[in-house]
Amino acid sequence: MTRYEDSVESMEQLATVWRSMVLDRDAGADVRDLPGIAVRWADCRFAFWNCVTLTDLGADPALLERRLTEAADLMRAKTFPGFLWVFEDLLDADARTGLTAAAERAGLVHAFPGTGMAGDLLPLPEPAHPDLTFVRVRTDEHLHAYADLNSRAYGFPLEHGRDGLAGSTLWKEDVHAYLGLRDGVPVTCAATIEAEGRLFVVLVATDPRWERRGYGEAVTRMALYEGGRATGLTRATLHATVAGAPVYPRIGFAPNSPLHFFGLR
Numbered sequence: 330m331t332r333y334e335d336s337v338e339s340m341e342q343l344a345t346v347w348r349s350m351v352l353d354r355d356a357g358a359d360v361r362d363l364p365g366i367a368v369r370w371a372d373c374r375f376a377f378w379n380c381v382t383l384t385d386l387g388a389d390p391a392l393l394e395r396r397l398t399e400a401a402d403l404m405r406a407k408t409f410p411g412f413l414w415v416f417e418d419l420l421d422a423d424a425r426t427g428l429t430a431a432a433e434r435a436g437l438v439h440a441f442p443g444t445g446m447a448g449d450l451l452p453l454p455e456p457a458h459p460d461l462t463f464v465r466v467r468t469d470e471h472l473h474a475y476a477d478l479n480s481r482a483y484g485f486p487l488e489h490g491r492d493g494l495a496g497s498t499l500w501k502e503d504v505h506a507y508l509g510l511r512d513g514v515p516v517t518c519a520a521t522i523e524a525e526g527r528l529f530v531v532l533v534a535t536d537p538r539w540e541r542r543g544y545g546e547a548v549t550r551m552a553l554y555e556g557g558r559a560t561g562l563t564r565a566t567l568h569a570t571v572a573g574a575p576v577y578p579r580i581g582f583a584p585n586s587p588l589h590f591f592g593l594r
Contacts, residue, residue, distance in 0.1 A: 330447075336418035336586035338527075339445030342566045343382055343414060344369065345524045346531060351378050353499040359407075365396045372407050375476075375493025376485065377532070379411020386419055390431065393424040397435035404593050405436075411592075412440060418586035428589065436594050443588035444574050447566040450581030451528065451557035456550035458509070458543060461517070463551045466506035472497060474508055474515040475532070482534035504531075505556035509548040517544035521556035521565070528556045530567035546576045553580070 330338070344362070347369035351358040354371040361368040365385040371378040381400045385392060400413045415432075417425055424431075429439060456463075466475055472494050480490030500506055505528075506520035517535040521528040530552065535545045553565055568588060569577055578584075 332585050333418060335447050335583075336416055336445060337386065338447060339566060339568065339585055340382060340384060340416045340419060342524055342527065342529050343367075343380075343568065344384070346522060346529045347378075347380050347382075349499065349522070349524075350531075351380070353497055354378050354493060363399075365392070366400055366403070368403060370403075370407060370411060371493075372409050373492050374409055374486075374489040376409070376411050376489070377483075378493050379407065379409055380414060381411070382414045383416070383419070388420050388424050390421075390424045390427050393420060393428065394431050394434070397431055397437060401435045401437055401593065413437060413591040415589045415591065416445065416586040417589060432591050433594075437591040438594045440590040440592045442571060443590065444569045445566070445585045445588060446569050446574075446577050446582040447527075447564065447585060448580075448582040449564050451553065451563045451565060453550055453554045453557065453580070456547055456554055458547035460511050460542065461509040461544060461547055462513075463548065464508045464510060465555070466504070466508060466518075466520075467501050469496065471506075471508060472500055475500075475506060475518045475520075478508075478515060478518045478536055479532050479534040481536055505552050505559065507548055507551045507555070509544050509551070511539065511544075517548045519545070519549040519552040521552045523556070523560050523562065524566075526562065526564070528553060528560065528562050528565040530565060533567075533573060540572075545573065546579060549576070550580060
């Protein structure tokens with residue numbers, strides 16, 4: 330696949346996976362595919378489950394301006410905040426140059442950057458780390474630990490993370506979600522889920538007190554290893570934060586589109 334095809338795949342994987350995630354959180358969630366915009370909005374306190382994504386291919390500056398305004402209007406109508414995801418490679422060159430200014434005119438502010446990644450990397454060898462024991466998420470206690478790790482890693486209040494995951498059957502049965510335990514205490518987590526013939530890596534997090542020890546890479550390898558073993562899939566995709574971007578190429582992922590996350594100003 331070309332980088333552009335990988336970038337389209339990355340956007341489509343987000344729309345597919347987030348449909349499952351937000352409907353798991355709330356069966357009445359706002360899940361719509363509008364012209365040029367995919368709405369995946371649970372309207373819960375966990376901001377990552379409140380998502381709007383631009384889906385036009387090759388949008389020029391005029392179309393981008395219109396979509397950003399439409400997206401901002403959708404976000405203003407919601408109770409809880411979330412993010413607009415923009416895949417830079419899906420815009421034409423002029424729209425990319427003017428993205429930040431156009432977003433500001435729509436009342437949006439840049440929150441943080443990311444990168445789409447993908448790779449034909451499975452199967453992986455069975456992973457191990459001398460400090461960690463891996464446990465699959467199967468109980469509500471596991472889910473709380475998983476949510477709390479994400480809240481600490483991304484700076485959310487603990488109750489916001491729990492609002493996104495607490496009580497989920499999907500996460501205990503269909504998602505290959507793993508905790509990495511150090512001396513019995515959860516310090517890192519990662520998950521994979523099947524999406525249109527690929528494994529999608531979701532909500533990787535490490536307690537900030539235990540970063541830079543290879544824990545995130547190890548637990549991601551575990552989620553990929555077990556997800557691949559269960560499904561037989563060979564391709565995986567993910568969306569990396571700045572902190573995670575150096576880790577994933579070591580596993581076999583290659584970057585595609587830069588990502589931009591915007592919130593309401």
